[in-house]
Amino acid sequence: MKEHLGEFEELILLLIMTLKEEAYGxxxxxxxxxQANRTVTIGAVHGTLNRLENKxxxxxxxxxxxxxxGGRRKRLFTITTSGKVALQKSKDVKVSLWGQIPDxxxxxx
Amino acid sequence: MKRTPRNTxxxxxILNFFRWFCHPGYVEDIEGDLLERxxxxxxxxxxxGILLVIDVLKLLRPGIIKxxxxxxxxxxxxxxxxxxxxxxxxxxxxxxxSAINIIGLGISMSLGLLMIVFLSEIYSFDDFHVQKDxxxxxxxxxxxxxxxxxxxxxxxxxxxIGNQIKEQIPGVENLLILRQDMIADLSIDxxxxxxxxxxxxxxxxxxxxxxxxxxxxxxxxxxxxGIVLTESTAKKLFGDMDPIGKTVTVDRNENFQxxxxxxxxxxxxxxxxxxxxxLVSLKTLDKLAKGNEVNxxxxxxDCWFNHVYLVLSESAQKDQVSSMLENTNLVPxxxxxxxxxxxxxxxxxxxxxxxxxxxxxxxxxxxxxTMIGLTFIVLLSACFNYTNLSLARAxxxxxxxxxxxxxxxxxxxxxxQFIVESVLMSMIALVIGIxxxxxxxxxxxxxxxxxxxxxxxxxxxxxxFQLGYFLLFAIGVGCIAGLIxxxxxxxxxxxxxxxxxxxxxxxxxxxxxxxxVVIQFAMSIGLIMSAVLVHKQYEFAxxxxxxxxxxxxxxxxxxxxxxxxxxxxxxxxxxxEIIGTSRFAYVLGEGWSGHGGVxxxxxxxxxxxxxxxxxxxxxxxxxxxxVLAGSGFKSSIKKGEKQKNVIVNEEFLxxxxxxxxxxxxxxxxxxxxxxxxxxxIITGVVKNFVNVSLMEAKERPFIFLKYxxxxxxxxxxxxxxxxxxxxxxxxxxxxxxxxxxxxxDASVYxxxxxxxxxxxxxTYTIISFLAFLAISVSTLGMxxxxxxxxxxxxxxxxxxxxxxxxxxxxxxxxxHNFLVTVVVAGVIxxxxxxYIVNNKLLNEFKYRAxxxxxxxxxxxxxxxxxxxxxxxxxxxxxxxxxxSDKLRSE
Numbered sequence: 001m002k003e004h005l006g007e008f009e010e011l012i013l014l015l016i017m018t019l020k021e022e023a024y025g026x027x028x029x030x031x032x033x034x035q036a037n038r039t040v041t042i043g044a045v046h047g048t049l050n051r052l053e054n055k056x057x058x059x060x061x062x063x064x065x066x067x068x069x070g071g072r073r074k075r076l077f078t079i080t081t082s083g084k085v086a087l088q089k090s091k092d093v094k095v096s097l098w099g100q101i102p103d104x105x106x107x108x109x
Numbered sequence: 110m111k112r113t114p115r116n117t118x119x120x121x122x123i124l125n126f127f128r129w130f131c132h133p134g135y136v137e138d139i140e141g142d143l144l145e146r147x148x149x150x151x152x153x154x155x156x157x158g159i160l161l162v163i164d165v166l167k168l169l170r171p172g173i174i175k176x177x178x179x180x181x182x183x184x185x186x187x188x189x190x191x192x193x194x195x196x197x198x199x200x201x202x203x204x205x206x207s208a209i210n211i212i213g214l215g216i217s218m219s220l221g222l223l224m225i226v227f228l229s230e231i232y233s234f235d236d237f238h239v240q241k242d243x244x245x246x247x248x249x250x251x252x253x254x255x256x257x258x259x260x261x262x263x264x265x266x267x268x269x270i271g272n273q274i275k276e277q278i279p280g281v282e283n284l285l286i287l288r289q290d291m292i293a294d295l296s297i298d299x300x301x302x303x304x305x306x307x308x309x310x311x312x313x314x315x316x317x318x319x320x321x322x323x324x325x326x327x328x329x330x331x332x333x334x335g336i337v338l339t340e341s342t343a344k345k346l347f348g349d350m351d352p353i354g355k356t357v358t359v360d361r362n363e364n365f366q367x368x369x370x371x372x373x374x375x376x377x378x379x380x381x382x383x384x385x386x387x388l389v390s391l392k393t394l395d396k397l398a399k400g401n402e403v404n405x406x407x408x409x410x411d412c413w414f415n416h417v418y419l420v421l422s423e424s425a426q427k428d429q430v431s432s433m434l435e436n437t438n439l440v441p442x443x444x445x446x447x448x449x450x451x452x453x454x455x456x457x458x459x460x461x462x463x464x465x466x467x468x469x470x471x472x473x474x475x476x477x478x479t480m481i482g483l484t485f486i487v488l489l490s491a492c493f494n495y496t497n498l499s500l501a502r503a504x505x506x507x508x509x510x511x512x513x514x515x516x517x518x519x520x521x522x523x524x525x526q527f528i529v530e531s532v533l534m535s536m537i538a539l540v541i542g543i544x545x546x547x548x549x550x551x552x553x554x555x556x557x558x559x560x561x562x563x564x565x566x567x568x569x570x571x572x573x574f575q576l577g578y579f580l581l582f583a584i585g586v587g588c589i590a591g592l593i594x595x596x597x598x599x600x601x602x603x604x605x606x607x608x609x610x611x612x613x614x615x616x617x618x619x620x621x622x623x624x625x626v627v628i629q630f631a632m633s634i635g636l637i638m639s640a641v642l643v644h645k646q647y648e649f650a651x652x653x654x655x656x657x658x659x660x661x662x663x664x665x666x667x668x669x670x671x672x673x674x675x676x677x678x679x680x681x682x683x684x685x686e687i688i689g690t691s692r693f694a695y696v697l698g699e700g701w702s703g704h705g706g707v708x709x710x711x712x713x714x715x716x717x718x719x720x721x722x723x724x725x726x727x728x729x730x731x732x733x734x735x736v737l738a739g740s741g742f743k744s745s746i747k748k749g750e751k752q753k754n755v756i757v758n759e760e761f762l763x764x765x766x767x768x769x770x771x772x773x774x775x776x777x778x779x780x781x782x783x784x785x786x787x788x789x790i791i792t793g794v795v796k797n798f799v800n801v802s803l804m805e806a807k808e809r810p811f812i813f814l815k816y817x818x819x820x821x822x823x824x825x826x827x828x829x830x831x832x833x834x835x836x837x838x839x840x841x842x843x844x845x846x847x848x849x850x851x852x853x854d855a856s857v858y859x860x861x862x863x864x865x866x867x868x869x870x871x872t873y874t875i876i877s878f879l880a881f882l883a884i885s886v887s888t889l890g891m892x893x894x895x896x897x898x899x900x901x902x903x904x905x906x907x908x909x910x911x912x913x914x915x916x917x918x919x920x921x922x923x924x925h926n927f928l929v930t931v932v933v934a935g936v937i938x939x940x941x942x943x944y945i946v947n948n949k950l951l952n953e954f955k956y957r958a959x960x961x962x963x964x965x966x967x968x969x970x971x972x973x974x975x976x977x978x979x980x981x982x983x984x985x986x987x988x989x990x991x992x993s994d995k996l997r998s999e
């Protein structure tokens with residue numbers, strides 16, 4: 001089933017890939033702030049993660065509990081193949097679009 | 110990351126809140142995030158607690174919050190969804206039974222809806238008055254005094270007592286006097302109207318909230334000769350002109366000759382206990398009081414024309430006023446005893462007693478109760494259908510219940526499932542009910558009100574508020590109908606699934622089902638029987654030999670006419686179709702107990718009460734009274750002249766021991782008239798006749814006196830064999846020619862008599878309608894049961910047939926049950942109904958129609974016939990079917 005990938009979803013997917021083993025709600029939020037300079041609520045991140053999981057783009061596993069989190073387990077996210085395919089597709093579309101824009105047009109503006 | 114023990118702990122309440130609303134799948138994960146963040150913040154010396162709260166609040170978003178479906182705790186949405194689905198499937202699967210139930214319920218619900226609207230209208234009377242809880246009316250009780258147990262209640266009382274209360278009891282906020290009998294003809298330019306209304310004190314608008322459209326409520330009624338018209342009368346008199354300040358000429362009223370319009374008031378709403386066309390300031394009557402030491406304002410025995418209303422500041426006042434009134438007993442000059450009491454505004458319309466002197470509609474509560482009771486019967490009957498059919502078909506549902514239970518349903522859940530099913534059905538029935546409601550509504554509105562006083566009382570309109578009641582009602586009906594099936598079916602044990610379904614314990618309720626059917630039949634029989642009996646009595650009453658003839662006579666009410674009556678009588682007599690005319694004071698036999706008085710024997714030893722009528726010399730002949738001795742009057746008397754002769758009836762002679770009719774002629778009696786004793790000589794004796802109506806004994810002393818000009822007057826015209834419509838038209842044309850202001854008020858004598866028993870006709874119509882509903886509902890139920898029984902006994906029938914049973918023996922076998930049920934129902938219903946009809950419905954009648962065997966068995970026979978027809982064709986079909994068709998398939 002073809003699922004649409006939203007802008008914020010794409011961003012989160014990319015972050016999950018960058019964070020590798022340490023991709024969970026709070027770390028994603030933190031990186032989002034550091035790298036993309038975007039501040040969002042915890043709920044927004046979790047909402048998107050849940051949506052991505054429903055679409056089948058990410059998978060999650062619960063980690064071992066850590067003391068830092070008051071004994072709560074983390075939900076660690078990893079990207080699935082279909083997630084990667086979706087990212088790739090999205091990138092391809094953009095690259096091809098960028099390719100169609102003459103350099104001049106950009107320089108001009 | 111450096112590990113330091115946390116020196117602060119997060120506020121628990123907010124975490125609990127978070128855990129409550131969050132999707133259970135995400136709780137741990139997100140909570141971890143929150144705590145991690147909290148830890149970092151508190152290390153950095155931030156207000157971590159508050160920030161945590163903000164974070165949690167920000168989490169209140171879709172996707173995080175627990176969904177409403179699929180989890181147990183928030184609600185039972187999913188469960189109900191399933192119930193509705195299975196209920197719908199069930200209704201669809203057996204369309205015949207669903208249709209029977211829904212139609213039956215729909216029919217009886219239309220009645221229930223009618224009842225709801227009716228009741229809400231009855232109990233919302235006078236709700237538009239802001240001070241409705243504080244307004245009381247002072248009523249009067251008149252006891253006839255020594256030796257007489259009789260008491261009359263009057264909605265009126267004296268101005269005197271009103272003023273006494275206001276003076277003696279502190280806290281009476283307002284006192285309003287309305288004096289009745291404001292009759293006048295108003296005219297301006299060429300326009301004139303005849304109106305009736307009240308003389309009202311200027312507190313009218315302080316007490317009541319009738320809307321004044323034009324004029325000042327403070328001053329409208331404070332000046333003498335000030336008139337407030339209702340919107341519609343103002344329109345009739347002034348058209349589109351502004352009436353305020355206009356002076357009108359007043360005729361036919363001795364108290365004032367001109368008046369000024371000071372206000373226009375909205376027409377009194379139908380839901381008002383007071384109905385009037387106009388208000389005239391009470392001060393207008395001051396002239397009447399002037400010069401008389403005792404006048405209507407201070408005469409404690411002037412109790413019969415004034416409505417007195419009080420506004421009490423608090424409820425405690427009521428007791429004070431009541432106790433004061435209890436201690437005020439008054440003996441009027443003519444004897445007896447007058448006492449007063451308070452009646453709250455909201456009890457006026459539904460007062461349980463009959464009041465004299467009312468100025469608006471009332472509805473006796475026992476009528477309301479009867480109607481509620483009858484509605485209940487029909488509704489119950491429809492509920493029984495559902496209960497009955499569901500129980501009979503329980504077998505088919507038993508497996509479903511067992512499987513539900515195996516998969517973990519508790520008894521209460523199964524119970525709910527069946528309730529939901531019956532509620533769903535009653536909701537569908539509600540739609541049918543509402544449609545039927547609109548069909549029967551106009552019929553109901555056109556019925557003469559059983560406690561009719563000439564006022565419209567009902568609109569029977571549905572508003573949103575009532576739609577809410579309708580829904581509640583439908584839910585209620587559904588619950589009642591489904592209660593017993595739900596209770597019994599939810600009891601089914603899981604084990605049923607393995608054992609033979611035929612052994613189902615449920616069949617022990619067969620006796621219960623029979624009882625329900627018996628009650629249903631009994632109600633149908635009873636209602637049909639009542640309708641037949643009431644109708645018979647009505648026919649009896651209208652055709653009763655009254656002792657005088659009413660044939661071809663039209664009675665014309667001349668009381669409102671201003672034109673000289675002699676002129677009108679002459680003009681009427683000129684109409685070629687009119688054979689004769691006769692003038693008299695009261696119409697006999699139409700329920701008016703009329704004028705009464707006291708008569709003493711010549712030696713003044715014995716006194717008796719009697720009823721009288723004033724007639725002219727033509728009256729007795731025209732009405733064919735049977736004169737036993739002497740003769741009718743030979744001449745008329747002039748105004749101011751004294752009565753000399755009297756014509757009496759047989760009972761009069763008997764009561765006063767005046768001997769035989771022949772002996773009585775020439776004897777004299779004393780009669781008190783206008784305060785004077787008057788000696789009268791008996792000149793004629795007539796046979797006893799129906800004087801009031803069949804509700805009163807014929808054997809009451811009655812006297813005829815000579816017609817006096819100025820007394821109440823009616824004109825009887827005899828039109829012979831001519832067409833009554835032509836005659837009426839000609840009479841009306843004559844009236845309109847000579848007295849255009851006053852509408853022609855006449856009725857054919859026989860119609861007038863029929864009208865007297867109109868209330869019973871209404872009862873008959875209502876009962877017939879109910880009987881029709883009840884019989885429809887129980888016929889539907891019968892049909893359902895027949896179909897079911899035959900369906901489930903088809904195999905048995907087939908085998909019997911194979912073994913040689915004939916059609917007739919099968920018919921007997923199958924209808925046996927039904928016959929027994931109807932007979933039992935008849936045995937219960939017939940005596941009960943006879944008792945109720947005799948003691949409740951027709952108990953007012955002194956003279957009763959003979960009840961024949963056919964009347965008694967009418968209901969029984971009709972139910973039996975309808976039953977045999979309904980069941981008959983089902984049974985016949987089954988008995989004629991080819992047995993192999995049924996047996997081959999197995």
